[in-house]
Amino acid sequence: MATALDFQRMLRGAALRVTRPRTAVLSAVRAHPHADTDTIIGAVRSRLPKVSHQAVYDSLHTLTAAGLVRRIQPSGSVARYELRVGDNHHHLVCRACGAIADVDCAVGEAPCLTASDDRGYAVDEAEVVYWGLCPDCSTAQSS
């Protein structure tokens, strides 16, 4: 369980200033994986009621740019965030309710990271999204 001190170290390690909103955002993202901005704002304000939505947006941008947080945004959804963990995991997204689940990379160690023909692009990341129906929506539809 990461403590406030761990978040401090993460921020300092990325050469970022340690501020209450930022540590609160990191904590909120860890507590609510795949949460949208609104949820994060709510979670942050449960500790620091006076934090503005703009501070949360700024923090999320900064943390994303620093690589501490990962932003994901499936089509048709608002932006969602998760703590960047070094592993190469991907996401299952429910077409019906938008639920997101983590899934390890399909074939071992980053198999899809190299395109068959990169068209001259300098690729630094491959993102995989599996679309389908989550168990709940699946049973709801068939019944």
Added chain:
Amino acid sequence: MATALDFQRMLRGAALRVTRPRTAVLSAVRAHPHADTDTIIGAVRSRLPKVSHQAVYDSLHTLTAAGLVRRIQPSGSVARYELRVGDNHHHLVCRACGAIADVDCAVGEAPCLTASDDRGYAVDEAEVVYWGLCPDCSTAQSS
């Protein structure tokens, strides 16, 4: 080269009514792969100046639901569309300018279509996005 008749057949094949806006949208999507809605509206209006933006939005939704058109929306971008072709191709997206290029699936025939653990999800599609810098932006940055 697909003609208006081909588009008609595509619509009828999907049990959709054949209307001018819809055929124009199909034509525009074929002429401008990966175009955003604004571009498509512009292309449609070059033929049918009186078409409302709402008709284009409606057509795109309908065509997407029917599977004739595929909607893609990389993080931080607006919605983009391309004609659905049966192949399993993916996309290269430039982090700097947002350019999109097609790329064939990395390892043959839909390798990533099966997650290592589907968590009970009924997966019907796997989407792969390669993030990086396009040739232009790549040279612009290094210089």
Added chain:
DNA sequence: TTCCTACTCTTGACTCGTTCAAGAAACTGG
């Protein structure tokens, strides 16, 4: 400790892609 500077946060307005709603127009089967 105290001060200074640059970075961060607050406040509040604003943008713009997309959606909603009501009525007019048009497509299709009979």
Added chain:
DNA sequence: CCAGTTTCTTGAACGAGTCAAGAGTAGGAA
């Protein structure tokens, strides 16, 4: 050609996210 339903037009509205200016704060230097 007609009826009935779907689709399009018009115009307003929504909301996630951004912009901007000034107040506040973190962190290094003295």
